[in-house]
Amino acid sequence: MNLSPEASQALEAFEQARGWEQRARLLMQWGDRLEPLGDSDKTETNRVHGCESLVWLVAVQDDGQWRFKAGSDARMLRGLLALLLVRVQGLASDQLAALDLSAWFTQLGLERQLSPSRSNGLHAVLLRMAELATQG
Incomplete structure (x- = not known):
């Protein structure tokens, strides 16, 4: 599995x-590191349903690479989103589609958190x- 430096650091x-308890604290810390979304990003268009x-979720293509920003009103979810973002930053569209999310969270020891x-x-x-990446 090819991990970015940030994803390796998280792992x-x-x-x-x-x-x-330590994992929960780490999860909160990762959530706090998420770049805050501005009000202009918190639109119905950017809202993820489900x-x-x-x-x-906001997607920006930067030099052929996709960069994502995400935010949530739930603190625990912000942590999970932060860990999802470090795992996917820089991946191509086909790699995004093929990513095994539950395997990543299991590696992190967070599978219990995934209701x-x-x-x-x-x-x-x-x-x-x-x-979003395929539309770009």
């Missing part, structure tokens, strides 16, 4: 975490990323 941090919480609704929500975000 290392989570592998070193002892127990759920998530229980409010989630927005069916959260899992569906993150899959909706990933599908939307692939959709």
Whole structure:
């Protein structure tokens, strides 16, 4: 699996975490590192449907590479989104579509956090990323 430096850093941090409390704290920290979305980004167009919480996704193509920004009103979900973003930054559209999301969160030791609704929500975000990337 080809990981970006940020994704490798995330994986290392989570592998070193002892127990759920440390992982939860790390998850919150990653969520806090998400670049905040401006009000202009929090539009109905950018909203990802299929998530229980409010989630927005913005895609920007930068020199042939896709860069995504995401935000949510739910703190735990912001952490999961941050970890999804570090995993997908710089991937091509076909790689995005083929990404095994549950394997990534299992590697991070966060599979317990993925209730069916959260899992569906993150899959909706990933599908939307692939959709935006193919439209570009």
